[in-house]
Amino acid sequence: MTDKTLRNGFIAAGLMNIIPVLVLSRFFTNEVIPETDPAVMSNFGLLMIMVWGLAYIALAVNYSKAKWVVGVFVVEKLIYVIAWLMWIVNNDVSKVYKKDLFAGLFYSVYGINDLIFFLFFLFVFYRIQFKST
Template structure:
């Protein structure tokens, strides 16, 4: 994967976090998302997801200089994958869709989205970790 592609990946992940939250919550007016998972997806939690998205965008062009921060991004995504796995094993997506289609779509995609970006950030972390110029620093 080229550095240009990686930069675009960071930007896409940031846009998914920021605009994704705004779209699925209908500008923070959709109560179904935070009511469905008040621990992880509270309005504060959703705002923090957007902040993480801004962090992804902020390092898009300098990712190769912040390998340990990229490692933190892997852990952040892992935490959401675990939270989603727990949630999906104890809840019904159909119940969420019955309340609100956008909330249903949100809960249908967020776990897969975080899993895919966890893999992406892992790839970037190990690519940076093994590159010769990184080892020289």
């Protein structure tokens, strides 16, 4: 992968943390998302997801100089994947769809999105590690 492709990956990761949160939460007015998983997806939690997205975008140009920050992104994404898997195993997403389509979509896909970007950040981390040795 070229540096430009990787830079665009950081921007895509950031946008995927910002745009779907705003749309599916209806700009934080969708009450079903936070009530469904208040420990992780409160409105504050959703806002912090967007802040992580801004961090990805902020690092897009200089990611290769911040290997350990990329490593933090790997850990952060892994935590969200685990949280999502635990939620999926212990809950019925069809019940969320019955309450609200956008909330159902949110809970159906957020972990898949985080898994994709976990793998992306892991790849970037190892690529930086390999280039620096």
